[in-house]
Amino acid sequence: MYEEVVADPGARRGDVVDLVAQARASRDREALVVALRASAWVERTLLRAPAAKELLDEAVRLARSGPVHRLPEVLTTRAVVNQELGRAAAARRDLDAAGALASAGHALGPELALQQAVLRQNSGDGAGAEALYAALLADPSAPALLRAKAANNLALVEAQTGRAGAALQHLDEAAALAVAGGSTTLVAVVAQSRGWVLLHAGRLPDSMAQLDTAAALWRAAGLPPGEPYVEQADALADLRLVEEALGLARAAAASFREHGALLLAVEAQHRVARLALRAGRPDDALREAEALEALLDGQDRPAWRARAGAVLAEARLATGRCTAEELDRARRSARTLDRLGQVGEAVDAYLVAGRCALAQDRQVPAQALLRRAEELSRGGTVLLRLKGRLAAALAAGGDVARVTQLARAGMRDLAEHRDALGSVELRALASGHGAELGVLALRTLRSAAGGAAPVRLLDWMERTRAAALTAPPAEQRTLVPRPADPEQEELLARLRLLHRRVDDDPSAAPALRQEVQEVEERLRRGAWSRSAERARRHQRPVPVAELRRLLDGTPLVELAAVDDRLLAVVLEARRSRVVELGPLEPVRRERDALLFTLRGLSTPRPPAVTAALRRSAEGGLARLRAALLDPLRVRPDAPLVVVPSAALHGVPWSALHDGPVAAAPSATLWARTRAGAPRAGGVLLAAGPDLQGAVPEVRALAALHPGAEVLEPPRSTAAAVTASLARADLAHLACHGVLRADNPLFSALLLSDGPLTVHELALRRAAPRRVVLAACDSAADTTYAGGEMLGFVGALVERGTAGLVASGVPVPDVGSVPLMRALHEGLARGATMSVALHGARAAVDLDDPVNLVSWAAYTAFGAA
Numbered sequence: 001m002y003e004e005v006v007a008d009p010g011a012r013r014g015d016v017v018d019l020v021a022q023a024r025a026s027r028d029r030e031a032l033v034v035a036l037r038a039s040a041w042v043e044r045t046l047l048r049a050p051a052a053k054e055l056l057d058e059a060v061r062l063a064r065s066g067p068v069h070r071l072p073e074v075l076t077t078r079a080v081v082n083q084e085l086g087r088a089a090a091a092r093r094d095l096d097a098a099g100a101l102a103s104a105g106h107a108l109g110p111e112l113a114l115q116q117a118v119l120r121q122n123s124g125d126g127a128g129a130e131a132l133y134a135a136l137l138a139d140p141s142a143p144a145l146l147r148a149k150a151a152n153n154l155a156l157v158e159a160q161t162g163r164a165g166a167a168l169q170h171l172d173e174a175a176a177l178a179v180a181g182g183s184t185t186l187v188a189v190v191a192q193s194r195g196w197v198l199l200h201a202g203r204l205p206d207s208m209a210q211l212d213t214a215a216a217l218w219r220a221a222g223l224p225p226g227e228p229y230v231e232q233a234d235a236l237a238d239l240r241l242v243e244e245a246l247g248l249a250r251a252a253a254a255s256f257r258e259h260g261a262l263l264l265a266v267e268a269q270h271r272v273a274r275l276a277l278r279a280g281r282p283d284d285a286l287r288e289a290e291a292l293e294a295l296l297d298g299q300d301r302p303a304w305r306a307r308a309g310a311v312l313a314e315a316r317l318a319t320g321r322c323t324a325e326e327l328d329r330a331r332r333s334a335r336t337l338d339r340l341g342q343v344g345e346a347v348d349a350y351l352v353a354g355r356c357a358l359a360q361d362r363q364v365p366a367q368a369l370l371r372r373a374e375e376l377s378r379g380g381t382v383l384l385r386l387k388g389r390l391a392a393a394l395a396a397g398g399d400v401a402r403v404t405q406l407a408r409a410g411m412r413d414l415a416e417h418r419d420a421l422g423s424v425e426l427r428a429l430a431s432g433h434g435a436e437l438g439v440l441a442l443r444t445l446r447s448a449a450g451g452a453a454p455v456r457l458l459d460w461m462e463r464t465r466a467a468a469l470t471a472p473p474a475e476q477r478t479l480v481p482r483p484a485d486p487e488q489e490e491l492l493a494r495l496r497l498l499h500r501r502v503d504d505d506p507s508a509a510p511a512l513r514q515e516v517q518e519v520e521e522r523l524r525r526g527a528w529s530r531s532a533e534r535a536r537r538h539q540r541p542v543p544v545a546e547l548r549r550l551l552d553g554t555p556l557v558e559l560a561a562v563d564d565r566l567l568a569v570v571l572e573a574r575r576s577r578v579v580e581l582g583p584l585e586p587v588r589r590e591r592d593a594l595l596f597t598l599r600g601l602s603t604p605r606p607p608a609v610t611a612a613l614r615r616s617a618e619g620g621l622a623r624l625r626a627a628l629l630d631p632l633r634v635r636p637d638a639p640l641v642v643v644p645s646a647a648l649h650g651v652p653w654s655a656l657h658d659g660p661v662a663a664a665p666s667a668t669l670w671a672r673t674r675a676g677a678p679r680a681g682g683v684l685l686a687a688g689p690d691l692q693g694a695v696p697e698v699r700a701l702a703a704l705h706p707g708a709e710v711l712e713p714p715r716s717t718a719a720a721v722t723a724s725l726a727r728a729d730l731a732h733l734a735c736h737g738v739l740r741a742d743n744p745l746f747s748a749l750l751l752s753d754g755p756l757t758v759h760e761l762a763l764r765r766a767a768p769r770r771v772v773l774a775a776c777d778s779a780a781d782t783t784y785a786g787g788e789m790l791g792f793v794g795a796l797v798e799r800g801t802a803g804l805v806a807s808g809v810p811v812p813d814v815g816s817v818p819l820m821r822a823l824h825e826g827l828a829r830g831a832t833m834s835v836a837l838h839g840a841r842a843a844v845d846l847d848d849p850v851n852l853v854s855w856a857a858y859t860a861f862g863a864a
Contacts (some may be wrong), residue, residue: 002073002481007036007145007183009045010222014044030067033059037074044081047181047186047224047259052081061516065166068413072098076115080265083122086262089420090480091119094236107110113151115174120264124303124340125159127704135155137173145186150645152190157195161341162380164201169491171197196231200344202381205233205422209529226252226264233271234653236280239421240429246275257295266295266304273311282318286645289315309374310349316670317356329355331369338376344384347373351391358394370395378718383433385411400448404460407441409462410434418468423532424762424795425745431786436566438464438786442562454576455544458569458667461543461560465645465787466665469798470726488526488763495519496718496754520746523759542671548573550674550863555634556666560642572633579631584647587627590650595809598652602853614849621856625656635659639834641863643667650808655856660838663787663861665797668692673802674863679769681706686716688735688750688775693814696734697734697774698816702823705730718760731829737792737807744782744790749775758795767799770833770864772806773860774820779806779859793861803833803864807857816854819844834860 005012009543014038022472024031036059043052056078061073066189067634076096082091096114117132133154136142142150145632151174155167171194198204229252236245249271255267269292276285290313296305313330330503334349347573350373370391377388390408396402411434418430442460498519502512545734546573547556559581565624581587584857597617601610612701628651634640637659643666644651654661664670683705687694695712702710709724716735725731773779773792781791788794793806822843837860844855 001786002034002038002041003143003145005041006185008185009020009042009183011186012038013046013222013645015044020569027788030070030421033063033067033070033074036062037070040077040081044084045223047255047261047264049084050176050260051079053078053085056081062660063687068101071100073111075101076112079115081117083119084261084263086266086295086299088119088123090296094302095119100470110136114146117150118153121157123152123300124336126161126341128723129159132153132305139750144177144771145181145183148174148181148183148186148190151177152186155193159200160195162196162343162371165697166467167197168194168201183219185223188214188223191217192228194233199231199235200381202383202417204235204238204417205420205531208239208525210709211235212525212529222350224255224259224262226268229255229377230264230268230271233268233275237271237275239335240432241426241528242275242278246272246279246798249275252346252369262295262299266292266299266301266308268767268787269295270307270311270826273315277311277314277318278466282315285311286319294622302336303342303345304351306333306336306340307345310337310345310352313356316351317352317359318585321361325358326361327353327362327365330356331365334369334372338372343376343380347376347380347384347387348510351387354391354394354600363397364636367505369396382413384553385413386417386433388435389413390440391819393437393440398444398447400444403444404441407437407460408463410437411467415467420531423524423527423799424715424758425524425790426528428784428788428790428794431467431788432784433784435784435787437694439562442560443673446562446567454571454578456567457560457567457578458544458558458571459541459577459643461569461643462666462668464560465643466794467786467791468788469665469794470668485526488523491519491523491526492760495523495757514832520743524743524745527759527763529732541666542668544571544576547571547667547671550671554639554641556641556643557632557634558647559628559648560649566648568626568632570634572634581628581631587624588647590620590623590627591648594624594648594652598809598853599854601850602812606655610849617852617856621652621655624651629656641667641670643670646789649783649789650780652808652836652856652859654859660832661860662832662834663859663864664863665794665861666787669797670863673797676769676800676802676864681727681768682726684711684728684731684768685709686702686711686721686724686731686733686735686751687713688716688733689713689752690750691734691736691813693817694734696814696821697817700821701732701824704821706830713752716751717763718751718756719753722760722764722766725768726764728768730770730772731768732772732774732824734774734820737773737778739777739780741780741782747777747791748782749778749792757788758792760797762795766798767796767801768825769801770803771796771801772823773804774807774811774816775809779808779861780830797861799850800864802862804861805833805837805858806861808859809853809857810855811857812850815850819854819858832860832864834863836860 005016006018019035020039036055040055042054049267059074061076073108077710079094081090090663102112114131131152134680136150137147151170158167171190174190178190191214195207195214197212198207205460211232215849218228229248233245235247239263249268253265253272256268261753273285273288273292289532292308296308309329310333313326314328320379330353333354337346341745350369353364354370358368373387377384391408393403393406415851416428421427445457498512498516502509553573559566559568561584564584566584567600568578568579568581580722597613601613603730639660642653642661642663648706653663685698685701685708687698693726698710702708738748740747746757748757778792781789781793783789796804819840822840823836826839837858841855844851846852
């Protein structure tokens with residue numbers, strides 16, 4: 001009976017309750033001991049460890065007075081529960097007592113050996129645990145399920161010490177043994193372990209897919225979700241989905257604490273503290289790290305105590321309280337983890353200790369600690385090597401050659417990691433792993449004696465921005481349609497249906513919006529577990545000589561923010577120069593105030609209010625021009641290419657310069673759009689619903705483009721528009737735009753049957769060579785660490801769009817029609833987007849204050 005319960009506790013839950021009742025009624029002492037042990041295992045599986053302990057205490061009392069031959073097995077099971085309650089000393093006493101009885105002739109053998117190995121593993125003795133697990137696997141008398149557990153746990157030890165290949169082989173063995181033993185629970189556990197090992201092997205999309213499979217198996221086995229939450233939180237953290245990871249870790253920690261499962265609570269709480277740091281909430285992280293220390297009281301777990309010490313030191317460093325005591329704590333933690341062979345955790349701890357030493361200006365110990373972090377990272381996963389490069393660069397101080405060499409190697413590693421990801425969202429997020437290393441290289445170059453050469457600064461600016469957009473797979477450039485994914489298609493159709501139902505029945509909106517969020521989450525998760533369909537060719541920064549050739553005399557300005565100060569590199573036909581522009585924060589405030597004012601002007605207001613808003617907007621534009629462009633001394637009416645930093649996203653560049661302006665996420669991307677050849681295709685003019693000026697706008701434009709495909713409501717559905725986008729060379733979309741700053745993948749253009757989202761646009765690979773997004777906020781992409789952007793502009797540019805016009809704020813509907821007609825007249829004459837937009841803006845009647853919004857809102861991106 002006990003073996004059947006261990007194999008499938010979820011299915012036998014009701015049976016054990018009946019069995020205990022029957023055994024009590026029969027007064028059969030041995031039957032009651034067996035039933036209590038089985039019932040305790042079910043309670044333990046359900047995370048009710050205190051209840052399991054009470055049942056086992058009773059079973060031990062009964063067995064001590066006979067049947068004694070049952071006592072070793074009951075003690076062994078109680079040791080499992082004591083460990084999960086965080087009572088390592090009590091667990092050790094139970095195992096010692098069980099071992100003494102087994103030596104006296106009571107059979108136990110493999111089960112006792114397994115729990116002795118688990119105790120060693122939980123106490124940080126990975127080598128001792130590994131030897132016991134290996135011996136169990138080699139023991140032909142050991143039952144299949146015990147050997148499955150041994151193989152599973154051995155794999156976890158191997159993965160923690162950097163041997164992912166061996167770990168995966170042992171998980172293959174564990175899975176086969178679990179199936180042979182008929183244990184649905186152990187099949188789920190092994191599947192979960194495989195996801196965790198794939199994560200530690202650096203195979204993130206594979207890990208996410210495996211963890212989703214494991215979660216389904218876990219639910220089918222009737223197991224609580226806490227442990228899957230912890231593993232999923234680790235995977236999401238490595239994907240830089242920090243808030244999602246933190247939510248799962250908090251849920252797991254709360255569940256474990258509520259059920260008294262303190263062993264697991266420590267592990268979840270450690271994630272909570274680290275993720276709070278990653279989320280930029282150091283005060284929260286400090287509280288969580290202190291709570292972790294309290295949870296560890298009484299637990300004999302040197303490795304976890306060392307991890308807790310490292311995260312506590314990191315939290316105090318982040319809150320400006322890194323004392324000599326914290327440095328000693330971090331150093332001891334690092335050395336303990338190093339000695340125990342926990343490579344990834346040791347690298348993190350040495351990096352924290354090194355930062356603490358630098359904060360105290362203790363250069364000698366800092367360099368030793370940081371160099372040890374780099375040594376341990378060698379041969380690890382991409383993300384571990386990246387941490388090692390950062391540690392070595394911090395140790396190198398102001399050595400420009402060494403820092404840039406390390407940063408260059410780190411960026412190559414990061415490109416390998418990023419380009420394996422199949423989701424546009426995850427590629428944008430991934431660049432954040434290298435953000436600090438890139439800024440460190442820029443800072444070192446900028447601080448070099450005599451100042452950095454402008455060309456070298458430009459090269460490093462390019463290496464640290466929009467890298468996720470610069471390496472599209474070759475097949476995307478020819479717009480090969482992606483094969484339909486039935487699940488994704490069904491979810492997209494469901495999403496549009498839900499949006500229509502929200503519009504039709506406002507009273508049902510709250511419940512429907514919850515369902516919308518659930519569908520969006522399923523769409524995101526489906527993309528997270530996709531690997532890139534083929535290797536993406538990472539594109540190096542465009543050489544300056546080639547960039548100058550393509551610019552053909554047009555100045556290029558690339559801006560960066562380093563230590564909250566702005567600087568620009570100006571690249572001209574025969575010279576280049578660095579211009580210091582001053583502090584970043586005043587410029588940000590001015591930009592935000594201007595965008596707020598333009599939004600105010602886009603809606604009808606009393607004349608006095610409109611006039612005041614106009615004066616405010618004109619003043620804001622003048623101040624931004626004085627701060628950002630006037631110091632550059634470029635010819636006022638010359639064409640200009642601007643590559644802003646993420647910190648300046650949203651600045652209306654066209655309104656700050658008298659000549660044509662082309663913006664780009666990076667100079668390398670601009671060069672790609674300039675070098676690309678025109679491709680065959682027609683013109684698409686699409687109007688969305690509920691927009692008074694949309695249909696007149698596309699009909700007016702149709703007169704300029706004979707033979708254009710015109711889609712008006714109700715024909716302008718998402719399917720029709722995306723199919724036409726894939727065939728078009730030029731597309732104009734006149735529709736409402738919905739900005740989702742909380743989830744930019746689901747920013748949308750509203751078409752006749754519902755939203756066309758950024759997610760769907762990326763999925764369809766629909767990217768004409770030139771696009772006009774005459775929708776509100778269509779240029780309001782969300783920016784990410786590492787100089788990345790995600791939104792309609794980013795999605796289209798990544799897929800190969802070479803010229804694009806979009807608005808950064810809401811624009812008046814009917815009032816923008818003349819500007820759009822003038823823009824297309826320029827395009828029909830063969831002008832580029834930036835030149836056509838410049839000509840169209842010149843024709844705007846600025847005597848009407850409302851027209852100032854359209855005049856300022858639109859920006860041209862790319863060279864086509």
